[in-house]
Amino acid sequence: MKKWIKEELDFIRKNCNELDNVQLAKVLNSNSNSIKCVIRFYSIKRSKEALKKFRLLHSKKEKLKRQIRYKKVKCQYPELGYCWICTSHNKDSQGYIQVIRHKKQYQMHRYSYEKKYGFIPKGLFVLHKCDTPKCINPNHLFLGNHTDNALDMVQKGRGRNQYGTTLLEGTIRIHNGYKHIKLNKKWVYVKKISG
Ligand SMILES: [Zn+2]
Numbered sequence: 001m002k003k004w005i006k007e008e009l010d011f012i013r014k015n016c017n018e019l020d021n022v023q024l025a026k027v028l029n030s031n032s033n034s035i036k037c038v039i040r041f042y043s044i045k046r047s048k049e050a051l052k053k054f055r056l057l058h059s060k061k062e063k064l065k066r067q068i069r070y071k072k073v074k075c076q077y078p079e080l081g082y083c084w085i086c087t088s089h090n091k092d093s094q095g096y097i098q099v100i101r102h103k104k105q106y107q108m109h110r111y112s113y114e115k116k117y118g119f120i121p122k123g124l125f126v127l128h129k130c131d132t133p134k135c136i137n138p139n140h141l142f143l144g145n146h147t148d149n150a151l152d153m154v155q156k157g158r159g160r161n162q163y164g165t166t167l168l169e170g171t172i173r174i175h176n177g178y179k180h181i182k183l184n185k186k187w188v189y190v191k192k193i194s195g
Helices: 006-015 021-027 032-041 048-057 060-066 108-117 146-156
Strands: 070-074 082-086 098-101 104-107 125-128 141-144 172-175 178-183 186-192
Touching: 006 021, 006 032, 021 032, 098 108, 104 108, 108 125, 108 141, 125 146, 141 146
Parallel strands: none
Antiparallel strands: 070 082, 098 104, 125 141, 172 178, 178 186
């Protein structure tokens, strides 16, 4: 067994009710088996509630519930390959799959993007190249702002914006050589018209 310094042991003692062995191992740059040994060796006691919580978290049934499963479906844009359509979780009213991680609710495509590419800056949208809300293939996702989202919507003729209102042809106008689109009762500049 490696030598544990006092600070590390104190950290384990202090946090053993909040963090499980895997999480402790991550912080202390160790592995969960060593943490298990240390806890036993120094007879560090966890509260009953904590033990119950961790047991549940690592049970097979719970793991299965947390597992994200998807099926591969040919994308409507053949050059993109396969869409990953999530089958293990439910969708919300907008057609996006919801997932709960770290006590926070995520839209699955945002979660999938964060897992592969990292943190999504505030105010940015995760958009689908494949135009399939249920798709969680990170290769089909890209970041965009409000305007990109609107432009993307117009180009693909999706006809619905995130406020759930139908986007009619009349909601696009050309003004001073710029294409505008009506979003949330405001006109948003979308694209400069060339020529
Ligand atoms: Zn896709």
